[in-house]
Amino acid sequence: MRFHLSEEQISIQDAVRGTLADKWSMDILHKFADSESDFDQPSWDALMALGLAGILLPDSGMGLLDAALVCEVAGEAAAAGPLIGQMLAVAAVSRSSSAAAKAHLEALAEGTTIATLALGDSAYVPCARAAQFFLTGSRDGPISLVEAGDGVSIETVRSTDRSRPVSQVSFDGAITHQLFAVGDPMAGKLFDAALVLIAADALGGAQKCTDMSVEYAKEREQFGQPIGQFQALKHQLAQMALEVEPARAQLWYAAYAHDADLDDAPRAAVMAKAHLCDVYVRSARAAVAAHGGIGYTWEYGLNYWFRRAAFDRAWLGSPSEHRARAADMAGW
Amino acid sequence: MDLSYGEMAEAYRADVKDFLSTNWLPAGDLRGGELKKYIREFRTKATEQGYLYRAIPKIYGGSEQPVDVIRAQVIREEFVRARAPMEVGGNGMNMTVPTLLEKGTEEQKDLFIRKTVEGEYIWGQGYSEPGSGSDLASVRTKGELSKDGSKWIINGQKIWTSQGMQATHMFMLVRTEPEAPKHDGITYLLIDLDQPGITRRPIRQMTGEEGDHTFCEFFFDNAETPVALQVGERGQGWYVSRTTLKHERASIGSADGLGRQFSKLVELAKETGRIADPVIRDKLAQIEGFVLSHRYTSFRLFSCSAAGEDPGRVQLMMKLLLTETGHEIALLAQELMGEYAFIEPAGAGGRGPRGPRGPEKWMDQIMGSLGNSIAGGTTNIQRNIISERGLGLPRDVIAGGGK
Numbered sequence: 074m075r076f077h078l079s080e081e082q083i084s085i086q087d088a089v090r091g092t093l094a095d096k097w098s099m100d101i102l103h104k105f106a107d108s109e110s111d112f113d114q115p116s117w118d119a120l121m122a123l124g125l126a127g128i129l130l131p132d133s134g135m136g137l138l139d140a141a142l143v144c145e146v147a148g149e150a151a152a153a154g155p156l157i158g159q160m161l162a163v164a165a166v167s168r169s170s171s172a173a174a175k176a177h178l179e180a181l182a183e184g185t186t187i188a189t190l191a192l193g194d195s196a197y198v199p200c201a202r203a204a205q206f207f208l209t210g211s212r213d214g215p216i217s218l219v220e221a222g223d224g225v226s227i228e229t230v231r232s233t234d235r236s237r238p239v240s241q242v243s244f245d246g247a248i249t250h251q252l253f254a255v256g257d258p259m260a261g262k263l264f265d266a267a268l269v270l271i272a273a274d275a276l277g278g279a280q281k282c283t284d285m286s287v288e289y290a291k292e293r294e295q296f297g298q299p300i301g302q303f304q305a306l307k308h309q310l311a312q313m314a315l316e317v318e319p320a321r322a323q324l325w326y327a328a329y330a331h332d333a334d335l336d337d338a339p340r341a342a343v344m345a346k347a348h349l350c351d352v353y354v355r356s357a358r359a360a361v362a363a364h365g366g367i368g369y370t371w372e373y374g375l376n377y378w379f380r381r382a383a384f385d386r387a388w389l390g391s392p393s394e395h396r397a398r399a400a401d402m403a404g405w
Numbered sequence: 406m407d408l409s410y411g412e413m414a415e416a417y418r419a420d421v422k423d424f425l426s427t428n429w430l431p432a433g434d435l436r437g438g439e440l441k442k443y444i445r446e447f448r449t450k451a452t453e454q455g456y457l458y459r460a461i462p463k464i465y466g467g468s469e470q471p472v473d474v475i476r477a478q479v480i481r482e483e484f485v486r487a488r489a490p491m492e493v494g495g496n497g498m499n500m501t502v503p504t505l506l507e508k509g510t511e512e513q514k515d516l517f518i519r520k521t522v523e524g525e526y527i528w529g530q531g532y533s534e535p536g537s538g539s540d541l542a543s544v545r546t547k548g549e550l551s552k553d554g555s556k557w558i559i560n561g562q563k564i565w566t567s568q569g570m571q572a573t574h575m576f577m578l579v580r581t582e583p584e585a586p587k588h589d590g591i592t593y594l595l596i597d598l599d600q601p602g603i604t605r606r607p608i609r610q611m612t613g614e615e616g617d618h619t620f621c622e623f624f625f626d627n628a629e630t631p632v633a634l635q636v637g638e639r640g641q642g643w644y645v646s647r648t649t650l651k652h653e654r655a656s657i658g659s660a661d662g663l664g665r666q667f668s669k670l671v672e673l674a675k676e677t678g679r680i681a682d683p684v685i686r687d688k689l690a691q692i693e694g695f696v697l698s699h700r701y702t703s704f705r706l707f708s709c710s711a712a713g714e715d716p717g718r719v720q721l722m723m724k725l726l727l728t729e730t731g732h733e734i735a736l737l738a739q740e741l742m743g744e745y746a747f748i749e750p751a752g753a754g755g756r757g758p759r760g761p762r763g764p765e766k767w768m769d770q771i772m773g774s775l776g777n778s779i780a781g782g783t784t785n786i787q788r789n790i791i792s793e794r795g796l797g798l799p800r801d802v803i804a805g806g807g808k
Contacts, residue, residue, distance in 0.1 A: 348694030396690035
């Protein structure tokens with residue numbers, strides 16, 4: 074019986090964290106946020122050099138839990154790039170029987186060819202202008218890999234999340250490789266995997282909001298003492314930690330249940346997405362409140378996580394939509 | 406990750422099942438003394454097999470097993486499945502015995518451990534006082550040495566003692582050095598409660614609970630205990646009281662109580678015809694998010710314990726998460742009850758037969774959830790612990806005073 078991270082899993086997280094500390098500093102994030110770009114090549118290349126895009130290959134020896142641990146660190150750093158879409162495109166293409174799609178598998182798994190997540194009904198797609206492929210489809214199938222170019226229209230919009238800018242995307246006659254047909258159970262599994270990875274991003278972001286608030290409370294002095302000594306603030310920070318840290322194990326379970334193909338895996342994914350995204354939004358609000366004025370400035374940077382929380386919450390359905398599904402799935 | 410216990414554990418499980426199937430067969434007509442005797446004999450056999458009292462040395466009636474949280478978990482699961490009795494519970498097993506094993510004299514161990522394990526001695530906790538709740542180290546119950554130096558003479562009052570009407574003995578914190586800083590002036594004493602200088606009285610609770618099975622307050626008027634029953638050094642009682650049972654404490658089932666309560670809440674929503682209401686469905690799933698976090702964190706703590714690794718700050722959060730989620734359950738239950746809230750449930754406060762009870766029974770949980778967030782360290786004290794020990798925030802100047 075083992076239900077905590079292995080040394081290997083922790084060292085993968087450390088490697089991703091170290092890479093992003095170097096290639097995705099606050100200075101770089103600030104510059105990117107004010108640029109017109111929806112993609113950052115240097116940080117992407119550095120992440121891809123770690124082999125992250127191939128984590129969900131069938132023979133990688135890893136699984137959704139490992140992918141989630143990576144997404145958690147990406148969320149913590151507010152990293153740019155379509156990491157979730159890339160990993161899921163590799164997962165989908167590698168398990169499909171489409172020879173045309175599989176011709177791109179090697180480049181997708183290396184991250185030299187970029188794919189982004191466009192599942193569901195939403196027209197808003199992150200990193201669309203940088204993507205060469207879009208993973209599209211619905212929960213009941215079909216799931217397809219759509220090639221960028223003719224038949225794909227991309228309209229730039231002003232994005233709330235400055236780390237993963239979205240565009241409005243529509244498809245009309247684009248080159249499409251169907252990966253899974255209507256009714257194929259892989260379609261639902263891909264959706265569930267996407268929910269778990271978004272929840273992982275939310276966990277990392279919520280943790281970051283808590284950590285930033287705790288560090289600031291130790292440094293900032295008012296009335297002649299660190300504000301972290303005032304019980305009112307201490308209790309707010311304890312509340313943030315109370316929401317984030319126990320939710321970590323809930324996320325692990327959702328990912329583990331998916332990997333082990335347990336019966337409750339689909340519901341665990343839905344519950345994790347709803348719960349973690351709520352936690353992230355609350356943590357981001359609490360973090361701004363805990364910081365006071367500095368947290369309300371653009372310069373301090375906390376707003377990037379606040380904005381990312383709004384993105385994660387809305388992506389592939391809001392918490393209340395997922396809770397409605399969870400209620401149905403429980404047979405209530 | 407892997408939630409199976411492994412082949413060795415499953416082989417062990419087969420042994421435990423085998424033992425239970427031949428040794429736990431109480432006849433349905435066993436009552437009173439006969440049933441007690443049967444249970445006592447069963448516990449002795451189970452201890453001989455190494456299933457019970459695993460942390461207790463053999464010389465004191467335990468089975469003295471090496472620490473193995475997986476085996477302990479398998480034993481717990483199979484005993485629960487078979488509805489077989491486990492160890493005698495209460496403060497004696499949870500507090501007195503581990504404290505004596507770590508800090509007691511040979512004489513104290515000989516006097517008390519076996520009789521506590523066998524259920525003959527029942528222990529009350531003498532910590533809280535009317536003036537000392539969260540600020541426990543401010544206790545004022547006084548201990549003074551008799552002229553010949555052989556006895557402690559005790560005067561003062563203790564409160565919130567569970568099983569107080571049944572208790573035969575008490576472990577208590579008394580102030581013996583009034584001039585010392587507050588944490589350093591306390592001594593830990595064991596005392597026989599059957600003596601003229603001690604009066605006990607049940608406390609009637611907000612639930613209406615009273616009589617033999619509620620908390621008690623104790624009045625000490627020149628009560629006495631031999632100096633030989635002082636545990637640890639004089640003036641070091643505060644630190645003696647920090648000893649807790651670490652042996653195989655982690656268990657997978659520790660979070661199941663909350664899960665069971667949540668399932669009952671869903672049943673209540675069905676029973677009162679509210680389950681189809683989208684608002685109720687959303688609220689239920691919101692609460693379940695915290696229930697699942699609690700459940701899978703208990704898996705994580707168990708796993709760390711089995712591997713001998715420190716799980717870190719999350720272990721400080723379990724009580725608060727449990728009680729906060731209990732409040733959410735109480736609030737939704739109160740909504741779901743509707744007019745059943747007019748009726749006090751049968752048997753509330755331990756009075757009279759409980760009989761069959763309808764949705765009004767939730768008033769027990771609704772009030773009880775408040776008791777849970779006071780007992781064993783209030784909610785605000787838990788928040789202090791999480792922020793100071795867990796997040797490393799500076800200690801509160803006043804609460805940290807005296808040390």
